[in-house]
Amino acid sequence: MKDIQDLGYGISLIDVFDLKKEQRTGTYVIREDDITIVETSASPSIPYLLKGLESLSIHPSEIKNIIVTHIHLDHAGGTGLFLKDCPNAKVIVHPKGKRHLANPSRLIEGARAVYGNQFDELFDPIVPIPEERLVAMEDEQTLQIGKDRTLQFLHTPGHANHHLSIYDAASNGIFTGDTIGVYYPQLLSQELEFYLPSTSPNQFNPDAMLASAERMEKLELERIYFGHYGKSENPHHVFTQLRKWLPLFLETAKLSIKLHTDSSFEQKATAISTDLFNKVQAYLKSKQINLTPDVQEIIQLDLSVCAMGLVDYLSKKQVNA
Structure with a gap:
């Protein structure tokens, strides 16, 4: 399927057609002993996610970890709905985001204020996640997902206070959600790598964003995996x-x-x-x-x-x- 990319190091990217658009938001699948995915996007994206997993010959019951970088609905809004198909999965989230996934009423209220009449089409339904299936990750906490593979979670505010980035030593890459911006791979066909900051309400803080970027830069990364959208192998240009x-x-x-x-x-x-x-x-x-x-x-x-x-x-x- 052209909607699935093999990014190497056991990582696949599924295009989940957020906003019904190609290369808008992606779900990353890390194929290890404990199959782990990063981001689900919003609920209307879940059929595309399930179809992508089927193409990868992965049954949702095999998934052990669902990581959301932050709780904005275009990244985590579909997690509760997707979890219904994943009986063996835990949802990993920043400690500040945990209660909002269990009770998404404030998330819904905030998104309605931004998106107005488009809310239902873009995000409905938003399904609460049982607290016993939520795992909060502290700064620099790690998660072993395979015999020789461990993910490290970093608190990276700037776009949102409840933002995690996930460092994967196996690929020397990091899943950044929206902390260091949005990538527009549609322009690669014209030989331009183009990135813009994401300064959405209501926790945007430019100083924290730059501090988080500096923290990532010190890791001497080789790859950056964006929530929107895809992999960059040019971290210096991103920063x-x-x-x-x-x-x-x-x-x-x-x-x-x-x-x-x-x-x-x-x-x-x-x-x-x-x-x-x-x-x-x-x-x-x-x-x-x-x-x-x-x-x-x-x-x-x-x-x-x-x-x-x-x-x-x-x-x-x-x-x-």
């Missing part, structure tokens, strides 16, 4: 892009808010999103990149959510100043 775009996001947001002081939250976010897209589009144009409508739509969606997080962060900063 360089984060350090380029993150200050630009903040600078753009500050200027836009200054020009729209009396506007509503939604109006400020819309203005920032437009300004950010213009900068991204200008950069891509300078690289002779042709944006297809599908990729443009994904980038614009990402930037609209990023803009909300920037308004939220800068508003809180002003209040606490």
Whole structure:
């Protein structure tokens, strides 16, 4: 299946067609004694995940660990639904996220505020996870999944306070969720590796994001496995892009808010999103990149959510100043 990639080191990537789009969100399958997956995406993605596992000749009952990097619904929203097919699996999560998977009412409320009338189509249903099947991982705690394979969990805030990244020594790679941004592999066909920060509400913190990136960089990684989407074998470029775009996001947001002081939250976010897209589009144009409508739509969606997080962060900063 073209929707499944063999990434080497016993790792496969299943495209789970989040938002009904290719190469948007992926589930990683680590084939060891204890079969482990990283991310489930949202509930509408679960049929694609099950189909992908079938193509890999893996029955859901064989899965022992389901890891979610964080509890945002595009990464963990389908976990409860998927767990119904996985009687022998535990769900591994950051300690701060555990209670929200057991009782997702606040997750639902927060997502409805961001996605409005689209919520049901994008995320429904969100199934609570029994507490006895949840495992919280502390910073630097490890999990042995095979005779010679151990995963190490790192607390990596910045995108969210409840964020884990998972270091896999066997591949010298790390599963980063959204901490160091989003990868757009659709542009590889035009010979561009392109990454942008993910600054979504409501726990975005640029200083923590850069600190988490620095912590990862010290591991001297060879591979980065993004939640959105796929594997990079150029970590230096990833970190360089984060350090380029993150200050630009903040600078753009500050200027836009200054020009729209009396506007509503939604109006400020819309203005920032437009300004950010213009900068991204200008950069891509300078690289002779042709944006297809599908990729443009994904980038614009990402930037609209990023803009909300920037308004939220800068508003809180002003209040606490």
